[in-house]
Amino acid sequence: MLLRKIVLKDFGAYRGTQTLDLHTHPGKPIVLIGGLNGCGKTTLLDALQLVLYGPRARCSARGNRPYETYLRECINRKADPEEGSSLTLDFSITVEGEKRVYSVTRSWSVSGKSLRERVTVFIDGRWDQVVSAGWADHVEDLLPLEIGSLFFFDGEKIESLADPERASAVIRSAVDSLLGVNTVEQLRTDLQVLQRRKRLSEEDQAVIGQIRQLEARYQQADSEVQAAHGHAGELRVQLDKRLDELKQAEEAFAHEGGELFTQREALRQRRKDAAKHLASTQESLIGLAAGALPLQLLSEQLGAVRKQAAIEQQATESTQVLQTLVGRDQDILDRFGPLLSASDFEALRDYLETDRRQRELTGETERILGLSLDGYAQLAGLEQILANEQQRARELLDLASQQAAEVDALDRQLQGVPTEERIAARQAEQAEALQAVHHAEAVLANAIEAYEASKRRRAAAKAELDAAYERQAAKKFEAEENERINAHCERQRNLLERFKEALLKRHISRLEVAVLESFTRLMRKSGLVRDLRIDTDRGYQLTLTDESGDTVDPGRLSAGERQLLAVSLVWGLARVAGNWLPSVIDTPLGRLDSRHREHLVDRYFPHAGDQVLLLSTDEEIDERLFQRLRPSVAHTYTLVHDDTTFTTTVEPGYWWNSGAEHVA
Incomplete structure (x- = not known):
């Protein structure tokens, strides 16, 4: 487990929203995280526990006050009480x-x-309504309170661990919860409770015969269900075989050209339609050939005709304008002659x-064509008509080519259609x-119905048996069965006791x-302690031995x-448990001299966990x-307290690297 971020909003001395990035x-x-006394270090430690455990959190500032008061x-x-406070903790x-x-x-x-208190939980960025409603139980699955509290240490808890007599209780709690010993003990307790519940009085023996008969009936019904289920399974296998055979027959039918055979009428109709379309296109081409299109073969002659028509048209125009020019020229000579030399x-x-x-001379040109004005206009438009007709002819020829290709392809497919005599055997096999x-599907359906009927009979037998159990709930259960359960529970309790030991x-040896x-690495007197023992028979008492073997x-x-011994206990527990939890330590160096502080800084803190x-x-x-x-x-912060407003803010950096939240 790794903490990622904590956000405090109007919590205790922390005014407004204060955020600490905890990624490592x-x-x-x-x-x-640095802070002078009274700046909110312990409040931050309480916030970590409160956001996780709520009313069960072991907050130092709560004391004996009711949770709501706290x-x-x-x-x-x-802050406005109606706006309230909130704590947000992100962790992986x-x-x-x-x-x-x-x-x-x-x-x-x-x-x-x-x-009003609310708990909201997001998992991988998505709100989980079920986990939010049952967070108190869910957090116990993730991080039980007994385990989590072992890794949230303030100076007072370290002081209690420093006292060997008081440390025994902490060692016992840590070993039991963190290393799984309490789980074994809880199993033994549960078995003992089960034994007590299974004891019967003599008058309960009379109902055993009736219940045994109902049990026998239920067992018989259950056997029928199992047999029907097995029979249905066999029929499913047979159905799968029939389906494989059908698939093989269909593949053989297809290989012989069966699909073409079944599609032959559709192919014939498609061939008929394609031929019809081709004939229509050919008729359109014939229609073009019957019009002006053949004139395209006489393109040179048409050019000569258009040229001659232009000459004749010009001659006609010259003849028409000549008489007008005679009068005009005489008028010019009469008007301007006197003015000229x-x-x-x-x-x-x-x-x-x-x-x-x-x-x-132009007007005397020979009129070979002798066209009228309309004739000239028609001759001028003939070129555009022929261009349009030629483009249409190309389109129809392309379409006719495609349609002919389609007819040929359909003819080849029709030629590949097998005869009815050739495909008859494959059709028969497929059918x-x-x-x-x-048939296999029908038989399987009957078997499934029989299976469902046997399940209904079993359910009826089970309901009757349950009713018998319920009627006798005040004075049952079976003595023989209970005696067997009691004997089995006793054996398991003895086995669990040996397993617990x-x-x-094993855990104590590893922990020692x-x-x-850890203690040897932290001590400056390397020869002070040679051996360390935790005596489980004497209440987890911690015993130290020097070089001479003396206590x-x-x-x-x-x-x-x-x-340092207390810190070594915390470190040793974390190492034996696998360093899977973060360590949160408040005022860790309070009673240490400079040499011991150096050892803790150099040898413990960088290696205490992830x-x-x-x-x-x-x-x-x-x-x-x-x-x-x-x-x-990875990060440094300073808790800055304002004595005038009695509020604390979180500033990035430590006293000697102010403003640098992330330490490179």
Whole structure:
């Protein structure tokens, strides 16, 4: 499990919305959160537990107050109670082999004298209504409270672990819950409860005969159901065989050209339609040939005709305009002659006469065609008509080619259609296979109906048996059966007891090695403790042995050494459990000298797990220790408290790297 983000909205001293990114990376497992005393470090630790466990959370600030009172007091004093407070925690966890991302929001608000609390859960970005409604039970499956509380440590809990006598209870709780021993004990308790429920009085023996008869009837009905189910299964296999045979017959029918045979009438109709369309296209081509289109063969002659027509049309126009020009020329000479000199007058008269003679010559051109005005117009439009007719002819020829190709293709398909005599045997095989399939389906349907009927009889027998059990509920159950159950439960309880002892011994051995190894790494006196034992027969008492084999009196340990021993217990438990939970430690260095602090900073915090949240004052992890810890830090934050408004805000960075939330 890895925490990803926590958002506090108007919670305790935290005013407004305060967000802490808790993502860590390989080699950088630490999120360092600094704050002076009274700035809200413990409040942040309480928020982590409250958002998960609600009324069962072991919050340090709650004390013996009712849960509703505690929630009211957690609303920031400057916030509107009707708006209330909320906590949101995002975390990832592996569930049934798949990584899932949870976002849990616990919010509450006050309306009059009542307080309303809501829990909303998103899984992989989708709201889950069922999990939201049953979060209190669901979180126990993900992270039981007894296990989770072991990894949320404040200074007070570390102090309690530092006392060997008080540590015994914590060790017992950790071993039982974190390492699964309590599960075995719960099984033994459940078996004992079952034994008590199964004890009968002598008067209950009279009903055993009746119940045994009903049980026998039910068993017989159940046997019939199983037999009918097996018979139906065999018939399904036979039906599958018939279907395979039908498929083979259909494939053989198709291989012989059966599909073409069944489609022969459709092919014939398609061939008839295609031939009809081809004939229609050919008729259209014949119609074009009967019109102006053949004139396209005389394109050169038509060109000569159009040229001659143009000459004749020009001659006609010249003849028509000649008489008009005679009057016009005389009028010009009369009007402008007096204004010209003799030479200019002669030149103008010669020009006009020459123009008239040329027009006379043009008008004398031989009229070979002798067309009328309409004839000239028709001759001019003939070229466009022939172009249109030629384009239409090309289109019809292309269409006729396609239609002829379609007719040829259909002819080839029709030639490939097998004869009725050739396909008859395959048709018979196909029909026989189809009939066999229908028969197998009918037989299977009858078998299924028989199976359903046997199930109904079994259900009736079961209902009668259940009714007999219910009628005798006040004075039953079967003595012989209960005696067997009691004997079996007793054997299993003894087996579980031995299993518990073996499991406990194995876990304790691993835990002793892990705690001793952790303590040795953290201590500056390497020879102070040589061996460490946890005595389960004496209430999980912790015993230390020095180099001489003598027991080390805890009183000989300094306060700092006892605190390191407590940290070693936490570290050892995490290592034995597989480091699958984050460690959240508040004021971790309170009673340690500088050398022990260095050991903790160098040897424990960077290796305590995949994620370690440290809540520290500036005197615990000072500038020197921060520089030593910095390579393993993923994020840093400082809790800044405003004494005038009594509110706390989260600022990125630590005291000696202000403004840098992410530490490179």
